[in-house]
Amino acid sequence: MKYAPHILAERAVKLSCRDLWKVYGAHTDTFTDAAELKASSEKAGTLAALRDVHLDIRHGEIFVIMGLSGSGKSTLLRCLTRLVEPSFGKIMLDGVDLMTLSPKDLMEVRRHKMAMVFQHFALLPHLSVADNIALPLRIRGDETSQITKVVSELTALVGLAGMSERLPHQLSGGQQQRVGLARALAGNPELLFLDEPFSALDPLIRRELQDELMRLQARLHKTMVFVTHDFNEAVRLGDRIAIMKDGRVVQTGTPEEIVAEPTDSYVASFVAGVDQTRVISCGRIAAPARPFPYDVTVDGRKKIIEIASLVAGAHGPVGVKDASGQVTGEIDAATILRMMSVTAAERSAS
Structure with missing residues (x-):
């Protein structure tokens, strides 16, 4: 989020x-x-x-x-x-x-x-998934019943249900990092x-x-x-x-x-x-609004990629609203096409 x-x-x-x-x-x-x-x-x-x-x-x-x-x-x-x-x-x-x-x-x-997640997982190879996740809780002296509850919740939360007794070498790299993430979250x-x-x-x-x-x-x-x-x-x-x-x-x-x-x-x-179309909002590249009603309007906070097909299918410019709901700008297919073409050129040159 x-x-x-x-x-x-x-x-x-x-x-x-x-x-x-x-x-x-x-x-x-x-x-x-x-x-x-x-x-x-x-x-x-x-x-x-x-x-x-x-x-x-x-x-x-x-x-x-x-x-x-x-x-x-x-x-x-x-x-x-x-x-x-x-x-x-x-x-x-x-x-x-x-x-x-x-x-x-x-x-x-x-x-x-605080908690930390490392690049190379930093799991203890002789401990199971459950014991690796439980480690920070045991170090700080939490009750066994609470540790068991937290470990069960976190293995499910990070998609490792049913893997609690596996050792790190029995996991893929992605699964090992999920253990590292769950361990970091264990202490809330x-x-x-x-x-x-x-x-x-x-x-x-x-x-x-x-x-x-x-x-x-x-x-x-x-x-x-x-x-x-x-x-x-x-x-x-x-x-x-x-x-x-x-x-x-x-x-x-x-x-x-x-x-x-x-x-x-x-x-x-x-x-x-x-790819700028996935990062730049349509409000940032909108031209000033003209004094006539727009048949179609979009939220200016939307990314360009999110409204591209709508604008392409519209008959004329699309109104762009600010955070208060007022139409303050407009955007058309030509504007979006120019941005997409620049983005494509940048990608091909890199």
Whole structure:
């Protein structure tokens, strides 16, 4: 389930970071402000994996962090959980700065509020499906009866009913990742971190698990931080996307905002192969409405692909309504054809 931008804007911030830096090198852990870190990051012998990152992640959204290898996306994910200690900055979860928590308090947050899904499944090979899913609940000391109930519910939820006693080597890659997803959900976390969870899978299984994740999100409404290097995956899953380069966030926005208005050539290179008709709304490309009634109207929030056949069969332009129901624009078959032809050219050139 993906949220409309105006709905997301009304939601409270769940997780945020400010002035977040991670610099590797001698004595970088002694710096007390971002200016010192910036100066250090420009010297030989140091590496700035994160540079002055600012993010706001809202309740119930799938927030995608993407970029090429080495851009800093996985480091950012690990810093947000403090699995990697940032060099400087604030990480706020429900208004509490995680950087100020003691190791004991941080462990409690991880056990009760956070969970992680890894790229390579990270299942214990000697444990059954049920025991792998139950592991975080046993670690935190839940009652056996409650663990049994949760495991039964989750194996059914992720499509593994009847497989509880199988070992990981008896499962396909997609089934193993379903176990990893169920294990992450077992503790009913508020925040789910997914580090390229589907990249090791073949394209068909990958798409199937993307569908599964969206189905689960429509039911569970978790806040998810999802890392990927695949822009098509980011567009398909993300309510919003942050694109990283050299440790910096270079653009943040909805998939439509990024596809329609890339900030620079780096972002544009990701956008080039995307089918824009599946991302861009008809309201964005509509011409101004004229002062006459339209026989057919469409919701301006609909994607172009969703209204293409309707427009093609209409006798003349189709009116486009804004969120309040007022006709503010129009769209015709020629406009859609131009966009489709540009998209096709981009795909053939890539």
